[in-house]
Amino acid sequence: MSHAQTGTQLYAVVEAGEAAQERFVAALAVADFASLLIAPPPGGALDAGSARGLVDVAQKNGVAAIIAGDSRLARALRADGVHLAPARGMVEAYEEARSILGRGAIVGADVGISRHDAMTVAEAGADYVAFGAPAHLKDRDKARVRRDELIAWWAEIFEGPCVALDVETPAEAEALARAGADFIGIRLASGATAAATRELVAGLAAAVRLTTSAG
Helix, strand or coil: CCHHHHEEEEEEEEEECCCCCHHHHHHHCCCCCCCCEECCCCCCCCCHHHHHHHHHHHHHHHEEEEEECCHHHHCCCCCEEEEEHHHHCCHHHHHHHHHHCCCCEEEEEEEECCHHHHHHHHHHCCCEEEECCCCCCCCCCHHHHHHHHHHHHHHCCCCCCCCEEECCHHHHHHHHHHCCCCCEEECCCCCCCCCHHHHHHHHHHHHHHHHHHHH
């Protein structure tokens, strides 16, 4: 669906591992999510044992469960799709994921800050493209500006959905929703308490709802 049809929706990002399900349940208590991206735990790898519970919670709540970077794991867990990380050969990675998961699955692509990758992988058939400002970058202010520019550029020109990742404040969420982001990515950080998770999500969700109702 287009942004105009659905408005901006929320896209949770949760690192698997200790208390991951509790963080996601706390987030669900205060907001509706369209999708859940299940990422590897800090310092570890994503496997069936750490991801299965999150897939179950998401699907029982009508949320699409998306596995980070592992199409075969997504298939094994009967998740709704896979999220491809930035890499060389994005189109080839997309085609491999599609061949593993089939036409009915979600195959999304994090394209970093590459306009070229965004256009080519979307043309190949990716269900969404994602732009972000990940925490490991030294100059996150510059990364945020670039992410915001790419979201606005994409929303103005292309019909396919785009995800704004690494959104941390209500002001960011509101600005990105106004710029045309179809999904606002909220990272539910490892170690955060349920109360802190609810507070973060409630603030970002309120900003998105305000923007959507304002038109």
